[in-house]
Amino acid sequence: MMAISSLEGKASEITISESLNQLLALAGLVLLVFIVMLSIITGLLWKIFQLKAQQDRFQDKLRAAEDGYCMRETSVNDENENESERLLPAETETHLDLNQRFCMNNTLIENVETLENCKLSTLLKGQMTQLGTSRDIMIRRALDSKHKVHRNMIKLELKILFEKRSSANPRDGFWKDLKNPNILRFIGFTEEDGLLSVISEYPEGGNLLRYIRGFQGRAGFIQSFGDYFGLRAFKNRMTISKFGYNGKANLDNKMNCLTTFDLLSFGYQIAKGMRYLANASLYHRQLSLQNVFLTANKTIRIGNFSLARTGHQNEYYKGVTAWEMPVSHRAPETFDEKRYTDRSDIWSYGVCLHELFSLGKTPYKDETTNEVLKDRDILKLVLGGGRLKMPEYCTLPIYNHMKQCWNSDPFSRPTFSDCISFFEQHFKLYDLQIISQINDKLKEASEHQQSLEDSVERHGDTDNWKRKYKSVPLL
Known part of the structure; x- marks a missing residue:
């Protein structure tokens, strides 16, 4: 009997021990679930806090940008010159x-x-x-x-x-x-x-924007050779023979005809010109196709340096800066941080590429309503992360390059050297042997410029010249 009682006691102890272990396990599970739920709730609250802070920062940026825009708008339209003069830089x-x-x-x-x-x-x-x-x-x-x-x-x-x-x-x-x-x-x-x-x-070709817009809806624009762009095939082959093209990546000086290879050449040349300015520590600050000009041999010239500044000067030009620079071409930091750098020019360059490969269509224009977004709406879109859509005559790699130029972080944007490298690699990838043709054109352009300068220098000391x-x- 004693043996039986002993066995029953041990069994009872085992049962109690197992129950205790089960309770501890259940308590641990409940605690674990509580910790997980607490972590999830904490994470959600932190996420909500971050989103709220991000939204507040966005609203602050938008208010700052709109304040700058309103100041620009007021000063431009103010007929009182004293007020507009007051906004000029020191x-x-x-x-x-x-x-x-x-x-x-x-x-x-x-x-x-x-x-x-x-x-x-x-x-x-x-x-x-x-x-x-x-x-x-x-x-x-x-x-x-x-x-x-x-x-x-x-x-x-x-x-x-x-x-x-x-x-x-x-x-x-x-x-x-x-x-x-x-x-x-x-x-x-x-x-x-x-x-x-x-x-x-x-x-001779005037500003580049007006030139390429002249080919919208015209047969003089040839949009695809050898299925390079992967766009819809060029339907009117008679137009190709009419303008003397044979399907190769050929660049000539025919001003009455424009090809996708010309667009590539223009984008490449603009990057080369802007890299030259960047290496000279000069920020253009109003880069757009309207300030890029075209010569008779289809080489481009970047002009209008009225708002240009060196890297050693104040990087923000209050008031006047916005007067000639469209909101559509301005980088976000030029509004909320009130700063211009070479990376701000990169943003503008990306918009220039969009203008090129859309044949000069107005940025931020709704094709269905044919209306352009108001400046404030463009600001809100850009500061909120919105970007221009892929233009019609553009490859996906080129569009991705544009979007890199529009990175919200200026230091994450490519440099102009990077832009040049992109085009050179792009030409090589598709076996577009046009760099040598571009260089030949630029050599001819340099000789023309030097001839003009030599003529000025040669007669520069005459009484007729100086006053x-x-x-x-x-x-």
């Missing part, structure tokens, strides 16, 4: 001291005709006559000669190009640094009754 309150060797006599320029009117300036064509030899030139002057802001924009461009060396300015203007076949060659300036004009080489010029205050 540097415009100094005197403009230009190198006199670049001052040209107006009597040398004949047959002046208007090419186009821009927002604050007008472009004209003229003929510069020297010792019986005439050369076509382009003239840029204030759109409204009575409007002080318009005049100041021309002076700001001349300040960048031709300012004289001084103790305050240890270097001459950037004229010497802008000798590149993809940069508009500036040769001097004129002054008449206190009004200044910028004189440059004449680009007395005094320092002119910007304000």
